[in-house]
Amino acid sequence: MCAAVHRAVTELIAEGGADQVSIPAVAARAGVNPTSVYRRWGDLNGLLADVTATRLAPEDPPPDTGDLRTDLLQWAERSRASVTTPETLALVRHAVGQLACADSGSTPRMAARERQLATILARAAERGEPAPTLRQGVDHLLAPLYFRVILNLGPIEPADVHRLVDDLLHHHTGTCAPTT
Amino acid sequence: MCAAVHRAVTELIAEGGADQVSIPAVAARAGVNPTSVYRRWGDLNGLLADVTATRLAPEDPPPDTGDLRTDLLQWAERSRASVTTPETLALVRHAVGQLACADSGSTPRMAARERQLATILARAAERGEPAPTLRQGVDHLLAPLYFRVILNLGPIEPADVHRLVDDLLHHHTGTCAPTT
DNA sequence: AGTTAAAGCGAATCACTTTGCCTTAGCATG
């Protein structure tokens, strides 16, 4: 049942955005009784949080190729591909909408991404490669990666990812990039 | 009545996030009848959209000091101060949560910000100042500015705004910045 | 067979929303 419900949530949210999702609708599509869903997940936010965690949290460990640029490229492209997906996009947007002002925590997903990035940068620093700070990584790689897509500001292609990584590294290493 | 309702929405959303806001709750706090609210604004999204537009859309025109860096600093600081406000933050988050995948448009607010940035950059280019592209501006200034705050990734201070503008300009002009 | 956890089912409940009707205020016209 658990699997069917998750699938139903994913389908519904990918089709019509977050407000097409209700417990009765999900239950109907999953072929289970709404009561069962209420019992297991409590309410809609609980359910969506669980789906989000299940679909997005068990991200594989960040790449570790021994080269900062390669690590970043692989990691960023993976992130891009993930958030470009309709389901992921809708889930992330919903998570944003749920954040209350007073919350000190971020979305679990974004916190996980930030941690992955931190790992990559820390490893590079250990190897002695010149590496940007986590803050720079977040501001100039993680942020633009997600910002455009989340806000429908335009598409992001693999080429854009490449450019962002270049920007970040050139800027940090002091190698002046061509300003295309 | 219109004013009282707007005030009620703003207060409620600043207090407890977007899902503390319901038409009956707003009406009660504003001292009006829920029916009146339904009649005027249709539904909750209509009401919130109107509040968002009223509070955020009539942004003043972007600064025009004749110097790109100064323009960017003033504009970015203004944006930062605005989105740091609990009401604005909650409204923006809610708007994000409302975006459906298929939507081609962004939030009105963000589109407006992007346009302001475009104006600033275009004016600099006309004056012959070396200016980054709009894409660079969005990726490296607008995105980090909002990303951190929207996702609760950490506070943003005026000093951070300064650093972001520096990053953007140094990177573009080829002057290698100190990587603090 | 006995026990227990998980899920189904229908009725009841609750909150949000809609509807029809009534009151009030503003304003023009006879």
Next chain:
DNA sequence: CATGCTAAGGCAAAGTGATTCGCTTTAACT
């Protein structure tokens, strides 16, 4: 001044969908 029209808002009753409750059923394991 009185009349009548219209727009805005209040009020209560009815409608709708989500949520909860009590209870039964099923299936796995002992």
